[in-house]
Amino acid sequence: MQRSHARSRLKNKSDMDPPLHVHHTQPGRQRSSLAKSKCKPTKKSIILVIIGSLAIALALFFVCYTFFLRNRKVSLRYSVVIDGGSSGTRAHVFGYRIESGNPVFDFRGDESYASMKLSPGLSSYADNPEGASVSVKELVEFAKGRVPEGKLKESDIRLMATAGMRLLELSVQERILEVARRVLRSSGFKFQDESASVISGSDEGIYAWVVANHALGSLGGDPLQTTGIVELGGASTQVTFVSSEHVPSEFSRTITYGNVSYRIYSHSFLNLGQDAAHEKLWESLNNLAANSTEKGIVTDPCTPKGYILDKNSTGEGIVLPGESKFTDSLQAAGNFSKCRSAAFTILQEGKEKCPYKHCSIGSTFTPNLRGSFLATENFFHTSKFFGLREKDWLSEMIIAGESFCGDDWSRLKVKHPTFKDESLLRYCFSSAYIVSMLHDSLGVALDDQRVEFASEAGEKGIPLDWALGAFILNTATATSDSSDPHEKHICGQIHKKHSSVDQMVNQSANRCLQINNLDVLL
Numbered sequence: 360m361q362r363s364h365a366r367s368r369l370k371n372k373s374d375m376d377p378p379l380h381v382h383h384t385q386p387g388r389q390r391s392s393l394a395k396s397k398c399k400p401t402k403k404s405i406i407l408v409i410i411g412s413l414a415i416a417l418a419l420f421f422v423c424y425t426f427f428l429r430n431r432k433v434s435l436r437y438s439v440v441i442d443g444g445s446s447g448t449r450a451h452v453f454g455y456r457i458e459s460g461n462p463v464f465d466f467r468g469d470e471s472y473a474s475m476k477l478s479p480g481l482s483s484y485a486d487n488p489e490g491a492s493v494s495v496k497e498l499v500e501f502a503k504g505r506v507p508e509g510k511l512k513e514s515d516i517r518l519m520a521t522a523g524m525r526l527l528e529l530s531v532q533e534r535i536l537e538v539a540r541r542v543l544r545s546s547g548f549k550f551q552d553e554s555a556s557v558i559s560g561s562d563e564g565i566y567a568w569v570v571a572n573h574a575l576g577s578l579g580g581d582p583l584q585t586t587g588i589v590e591l592g593g594a595s596t597q598v599t600f601v602s603s604e605h606v607p608s609e610f611s612r613t614i615t616y617g618n619v620s621y622r623i624y625s626h627s628f629l630n631l632g633q634d635a636a637h638e639k640l641w642e643s644l645n646n647l648a649a650n651s652t653e654k655g656i657v658t659d660p661c662t663p664k665g666y667i668l669d670k671n672s673t674g675e676g677i678v679l680p681g682e683s684k685f686t687d688s689l690q691a692a693g694n695f696s697k698c699r700s701a702a703f704t705i706l707q708e709g710k711e712k713c714p715y716k717h718c719s720i721g722s723t724f725t726p727n728l729r730g731s732f733l734a735t736e737n738f739f740h741t742s743k744f745f746g747l748r749e750k751d752w753l754s755e756m757i758i759a760g761e762s763f764c765g766d767d768w769s770r771l772k773v774k775h776p777t778f779k780d781e782s783l784l785r786y787c788f789s790s791a792y793i794v795s796m797l798h799d800s801l802g803v804a805l806d807d808q809r810v811e812f813a814s815e816a817g818e819k820g821i822p823l824d825w826a827l828g829a830f831i832l833n834t835a836t837a838t839s840d841s842s843d844p845h846e847k848h849i850c851g852q853i854h855k856k857h858s859s860v861d862q863m864v865n866q867s868a869n870r871c872l873q874i875n876n877l878d879v880l881l
């Protein structure tokens with residue numbers, strides 16, 4: 360009644376204030392007609408009441424949701440992995456829960472996963488190791504912003520550097536790592552010095568393999584049904600898969616998941632990442648040009664014709680890695696098939712020293728690729744740039760590369776106005792290098808549907824970043840250490856020969872890598 364009374368009061372202004380003069384009608388009648396007019400809800404009052412109720416409901420929802428989120432964040436554990444790559448340094452912040460002794464990950468949602476990338480990579484500070492502290496500090500601040508204050512000291516942080524750093528002398532690596540350790544020690548996170556290291560290429564490959572098969576749900580299943588990874592990074596390329604051939608022990612790793620053992624071929628081709636290989640090509644062309652007779656013109660088949668490095672320009676002039684690459688006797692003359700054979704020469708360097716029954720790249724053994732593969736990083740970036748479809752992408756890469764390499768630089772600049780020169784300049788070489796690596800060297804058929812380019816996997820699109828694999832293994836290992844003794848966990852060893860391993864793999868190799876049945880909240 361009250362409400363209708365309120366409604367009626369709001370409907371008509373004159374109803375709201377008692378009239379100064381009283382109408383002489385029977386009081387009862389007057390009351391009933393007054394009561395009647397006051398009970399009739401006005402449209403405006405209905406709307407106001409609805410808005411008011413919605414506002415209250417929203418406020419209640421917001422309070423509960425914030426409380427839920429806070430609770431959820433508080434119940435989460437956190438771990439941070441800093442990936443020290445050659446072209447950039449990235450911080451990955453993971454939130455996870457422990458349920459009946461098992462880590463439960465969910466790589467979606469802000470509180471479960473966040474990352475930040477800074478350029479250049481740590482290896483760029485070779486001449487000024489102290490400079491590395493700036494990006495590490497910035498990444499630490501980013502990570503601290505994702506972890507509740509009270510959780511910092513129980514949340515571990517590790518820095519794992521890859522090929523860019525592997526290419527530096529050990530003493531230079533150590534100086535840069537020491538700068539990073541100093542920052543990490545005072546970060547507030549749980550950190551010990553050995554958690555900042557340069558990981559081996561095969562570790563990097565294994566981590567990528569773990570996150571891919573984790574995302575695809577093939578961990579724990581038939582080894583021959585797992586998916587291999589071929590990753591074209593900046594300074595290195597990784598090939599990691601379960602081979603049915605015999606694998607020499609220096610390339611062999613064993614991971615046990617549940618009661619399944621995976622014997623994995625994992626190798627990282629150092630200096631054969633895309634940027635490093637392109638740099639190698641430019642060096643060899645420069646040397647040719649420098650030694651050519653004065654009239655001899657050396658041509659670069661991997662740079663579209665018409666590209667001229669204007670030595671006098673400021674700003675726009677592209678200073679390619681190292682000193683300027685184009686002298687008068689070296690000219691850009693883009694030609695895909697010549698670029699492809701130049702790339703093949705780089706990939707086959709050292710083949711004559713192959714000590715195995717066969718070497719697909721250089722003097723390194725690689726079993727014949729079998730099963731499905733995900734081709735990541737530059738395989739993905741370049742396929743996206745050319746707009747290739749999943750199906751027959753490798754044969755389409757040839758067509759796209761022929762058109763791009765054979766085009767004129769000025770036309771390409773018009774076609775791709777948003778691209779910086781130094782990025783656009785890489786796609787001719789990249790297309791040729793990809794075909795030469797996968798098809799000419801590793802023997803992938805041009806129409807092989809088993810090799811797909813990707814940057815994520817699984818229904819929920821988990822990023823194919825080896826750092827996630829490192830987190831999964833590290834958390835599985837740490838959890839099984841602290842889980843209850845009755846819990847079933849199978850020990851696995853990672854066999855490691857002939858190369859340094861990072862601390863975590865060492866520990867697991869010695870003490871067993873315990874990977875439980877990780878429940879993944881996908």
Ligand SMILES: Nc1nc2c(ncn2[C@@H]2O[C@H](COP(=O)(O)OP(=O)(O)OP(=O)(O)O)[C@@H](O)[C@H]2O)c(=O)[nH]1
Nearest residue numbers: 444445446447521522523592593594595632736740
């Ligand atoms: N075309 C293109 N290339 C990209 C993009 N982002 C990264 N890259 C290239 O992809 C490669 C990055 O692969 P990563 O594995 O991250 O390389 P990295 O970690 O910096 O180097 P590594 O130490 O060899 O692992 C580098 O060659 C980058 O130049 C992009 O958006 N477009």
Ligand SMILES: [Ca+2]
Nearest residue numbers: 444445521592
């Ligand atoms: Ca990388």
